[in-house]
Amino acid sequence: MDDTIAVALRVNGRTFQGRCEPRTHLADFLRHELGLTGTHVGCEHGVCGACTVLVDGRAVRGCLMLAAQADGAEVRTVEGLAAADGTLHPLQAAFVEAHALQCGFCTPGILMTLVEVLNDTPDADEAEMREALSGNLCRCTGYQNIVKAALTAAKAVSGVRGA
Amino acid sequence: MKPAPFRYHAPRSVADAVGLLAERPGARLLSGGQSLMPMLNLRYVMPDDVIDLNRIDTLAGIAEEGGRVRIGGMTRQRDLERSPVVARHLPVMREALRWVGHIQTRNRGTIGGSLCHLDPAAELPAIAMLYDAEVSAISVRGERSIAMAEFPAFYMTPALEPDEALTAVTFTPWTGRTAFGFVEFSRRHGDFAVVSAACLLGYGPDGRIDRAALVLGGVGAAPLRLPDAEARLTGSRGTSEDFTEAAAFAERIEAMDDAHAGADYRRHLARVLTGRALAQAVARPAA
Incomplete structure (x- = not known):
């Protein structure tokens, strides 16, 4: 029962190989096997959204997917957001600017959710943005500044596209 | 919490999946995982075997056939939400999907998983009931279809045999x-x-x-x-x-x-x- 299985996947453009127990979920695999501790683990039953990562371009709960299921997948985590030279992603820049985080525990999950939202609906209004963020819990901020940052980043991203 | 240990199987075909299911009583089928994974993590369920349906490509897809819409059991909720076929023929399903969890859970969650989990308050079983949908199931013994009205056996329990897997849900859109x-x-x-x-x-x-x-x-x-x-x-x-x-x-x-x-x-x-x-x-x- 404790046989480990091989998992090979790409994370933030780099190829990784590791072994884990079948029961290991993706967020634990990223943290413990690959040392990518930017992805946080909160409730482990799919409610808080802290472990959100992109798998093949889609935001998913890292705790509700087995690492074995990500074999062959393209994963993106918060470590992959900033450019190689350290330039922040527009979302990260907007979060800094709007003071959209306090303790920061929920932030990686929120950022990765918003990557998909900004890709799909960069013209989302405030109500749509709040609905899109409903799967990420933050216990510090009251969400005001998170929503503000998300809308600012959306504007920045669509501005770049329009140009 | 972490799941109890289990053996993991990732069959590539429906035949292999139902073969495994017949051989291993008590195995759980893993579809989108948005209900089973929390139940595993919380150790509400501790199966010896988990059979993952995610590598079986033929189980996902939305097809119009003879005035009906056949939706593969592994079709993601997010794909239904964005499907022009669903928008045109099953608009009330599209409306209901907005209420299903969140982007992150709809990206993984499947229609077959929702129906088999059968939470009394879940949206997709209600929509299947609204349309008198037909559920297709398969086992090593063969295939059969079940009217949605007959599908709930009792609380959170579908009328599937232990060796059966849901393969598709077929809807007849209303015309006129x-x-x-x-x-x-x-x-x-x-x-x-x-x-x-x-x-x-x-x-x-x-x-x-x-x-x-x-x-x-x-x-x-x-x-x-x-x-x-x-x-x-x-x-x-x-x-x-x-x-x-x-x-x-x-x-x-x-x-x-x-x-x-x-x-x-x-x-x-x-x-x-x-x-x-x-x-x-x-x-x-x-x-």
């Missing part, structure tokens, strides 16, 4: 002039509904309602059709008085009593939300 409504009440967006109400209305050439379907989620052990209310509406002009009287039937049902809401409150919501679903339908008639 139709209208639809879907509303629900939950404490937080994305939560399971305390009560949800869905309706489909079909209109004849004389402008009268010639066909009606009404479903309540969250009140009984499984989604509940309201045949009395449907009969009250059929043949009517769909005036606000017709709707008020039809909605009154929703309050005469037996409702669940649990930590989230009492039975009286659920009955109250059932009437109010049925009325709102009907009002929404006529305020926004579909093609």
Whole structure:
């Protein structure tokens, strides 16, 4: 029962190989096997959204997917957001600017959710943005500044596209 | 928490999956994982074997065939939400999907998983009940189809044999002039509904309602059709008085009593939300 299985996947453009127990979920695999501790683990039953990562371009709960299921997948985590030279992603820049985080525990999950939202609906209004963020819990901020940052980043991203 | 250890199987074909299921009693099928994974993490379930359906490509997809829409069991909720076929033929499903969890869970969650988990307040089983959908199941013994009305065996338990797997859900869209409504009440967006109400209305050439379907989620052990209310509406002009009287039937049902809401409150919501679903339908008639 404790046989480990091989998992090979790409994370933030780099190829990784590791072994884990079948029961290991993706967020634990990223943290413990690959040392990518930017992805946080909160409730482990799919409610808080802290472990959100992109798998093949889609935001998913890292705790509700087995690492074995990500074999062959393209994963993106918060470590992959900033450019190689350290330039922040527009979302990260907007979060800094709007003071959209306090303790920061929920932030990686929120950022990765918003990557998909900004890709799909960069013209989302405030109500749509709040609905899109409903799967990420933050216990510090009251969400005001998170929503503000998300809308600012959306504007920045669509501005770049329009140009 | 972490799941108890299990053996993991990732078959590439339906035949291999049902073969494994027949060999390994007590194995759990893993589809989108948005219910089973929390149950594993919390150790509500501790199966010896988990059979992952995610590597079986043939189980996902949306196809129009002979006036019907066949949706593979592994089709993601997010793909349904974005499907032009769903938008055109099953618009009430599209409306209901907005209420299913969140982006991150809809990206993984599947229609087959929702139906088999069969939470009494879940939206997709209610929509399947609304359309009298047909569920296809397979085992090593063969294939069969099950009418949605017969699919819930009891609370959160589908009428599948232990060696059977759901493969598809087939919907027959309503034709002619139709209208639809879907509303629900939950404490937080994305939560399971305390009560949800869905309706489909079909209109004849004389402008009268010639066909009606009404479903309540969250009140009984499984989604509940309201045949009395449907009969009250059929043949009517769909005036606000017709709707008020039809909605009154929703309050005469037996409702669940649990930590989230009492039975009286659920009955109250059932009437109010049925009325709102009907009002929404006529305020926004579909093609």
